[in-house]
Amino acid sequence: MDAVFDLDDLLEADEIAWARKARAFATNRILPAIEQDFEDKRFRVELVAELGAAGFLGMHLDGYGCAGAGAVSYGLVCLELEAADSGWRTFVSVQGSLAMSAIHKYGTEEQKQRWLPGMAAGELVGCFALTEPTGGSDPASMKTTARRDGDDWVLDGSKRWIGLASIADVAVVWAETSEGVRGFLVPTGTPGFTATPIDNKLSMRASIQCDVEFDAVRVPGDAILPGARGLSGPFGCLNEARFGIVWGAMGAARSCLDAAIGRSQTREVFGKPIGATQLIQAKLADMFVEYEKGVLLALHLGRLKERGALTPAQISVGKLNSVREAILIAREARTILGGDGITSEFPVMRHMANLESVRTYEGTDEIHQLVLGRALTGLNAFA
Template sequence: MVHKIAEHQTQVPPATDLYQIDHLLSEEERMVRDTVRKFVQERVLPIIDQHFEQGTFPRQLIPELAELGLLGMHLDGYGCAGLSAVCYGLACQELEAGDSGLRSFISVQGSLAMFPIFAFGSDEQKQRWLPPMARGEVIGCFGLTEPDFGSDAAHMRTSARRDGNDYVLNGTKMWITNGSIADVAVVWARAEDGIRGFLVERGTPGFTTSDIHRKLSLRASVTSELHFDDCRVPVENMLPNVRSMRGPLSCLDEARYGIAWGTTGAARACFETALEYAKTRVQFQRPIGSFQLVQRKLALMATELVKSQLLALQLGRLKDEGLLHPVQISVAKRNNVREALETAREARTILGANGITLEYPASRHMNNLESVFTYEGTDDIHTLIIGQALTGLNAFS
């Protein structure tokens, strides 16, 4: 018996699951992960390089994403899958292993567009919008960031003035994922009684969009500006159940949660590519994986991947138990994006000159992660959120 135990303990765990996190997942969680992973391998990876190079979003995948139940999958009712936070996180992990742009689409649709309607909308708004959004028939976007106000969103200039049975919106929102393909925009504006959310439908007079081009990051994603010029929105299109920055900030927490998971997928994709390359690329009559410097890089990448995955998993468990605090999201978002970006850079060095081509995913992920490092709260902002939690002192004002 002792011999058998010792023999079992000497078995090396798989390189991409060094801490055997798979054993911490339920059967349902593994099924969700494996289903999305298979979809990414079969439907995303064969085409994503071309879309990244051409600067286009693979819109043809939207019905398939909806068929898999990935749109608003963590919401209950209204045609949504109602799965756990961990299941949602695992789906984000696998989607971002394909491309950050694809995970961003899912995050915006579910966490930034559907969630505020679910959390703050009227019964009529929920019934009207959520079922077709879950089916992928209606695409949403989230309008908060402005040209002059990103991190300091509380000082937004976009205004909403009550005029009879309408609100009149004026202002501009910038860096909006899905903006020009969205059928409805969840727009946050300054009204007389505070920050309010509005559902602005495509085609509303005074509402126009323009895409942001010449991007070096998130190229397989639609990024737009939203323009409001005396745009009249019916009173019934205002989200009635929130009035303050609590509305948009709670949505950002939902999206940041998905990012904390998603970036582990990008890191894993880069690590797997570098590991396989190191074992097969021969220089000086031996695989480069036999060199100490390369092994050190791989060891560091594997260790940070394990740490990030465990952070994300505990974050999900806390969310499912109703114990999650925003500062915990900041810890995971900040750490996991940082380490994924460093992993992508290290993977590129192992790949050498080949790493700058689209034949390998490292530089594509690296470029994408530069945006993820900034959006949904910059690295600096999350650092200060953590610092305030530790000291009780506010560094923002």
């Protein structure tokens, strides 16, 4: 595949180095156990510190022990990690693009010094508590509240599908206040904070997502993120995570395409490899074209981001396209693998299941279609 699509020719030396480091990590530390981890619903928490030591956590941020890497380098790392499993790219996104970005963008210097160096090193884990049981695509209907009580804040409510919450040291919690939606840094050991892993998942089984309850959770006045007011606060972080997904989903697609190409060369039917048939070659060509287009779009968005010119609508183009096409590539790859494609001998069904979650979080297809529709027409169709 690399012989046709010479991506390295479009990259800088440091970007190639980041990609190769991430591919080596995925190959050596994630892939040997991922099928069993998916079967066992096991998240290997011991890899968190290794990801930190490799510089992948909050790598796009400056200072506080973060690598200060460019947007394309970060995207390439997301692609390589998700080529192993969406759960590990999700971990990097939740830790770096959501929790760490929120603190870095909106926190005080004291908050940054307290949390970011440990999070960059993988010594501390953060989560990002925005989604609620009844309002995944409608955060404006938020029911979690924070009220003043003397110098403190008291939080009540619930969140759902919160990645890493049961292993996190700090939660970035978004709550409705008398002055609108605000963000709070809540140490997870605070009385009244309860995180319960969601156990009955058929997707993202090698990662952690939780239900979170806040029962009169009391935090000091300086727990608030002073730079975030209204929904623009969490949305700013979500766009960072969506950018990583644009790249990451193409990693899952590449893994499926690689499996299909390999199988087409070794499986023989009617006296020859199935890859020597016109129908299989047509499928592989179509899958490859969509993969290459997706990566080139991701690269274009990365260059825009590095210039400070990337817009939310452009991110929606990338997220919508990458995940939708990755799912189609995974499904077509399964047909080439035949019946064996539904087994864990190949990664395709695992990627396909994971991508259904990736398609849903950080904005469903429908939400991104409406974002684009509004950008194209100037008319709001959300309500």
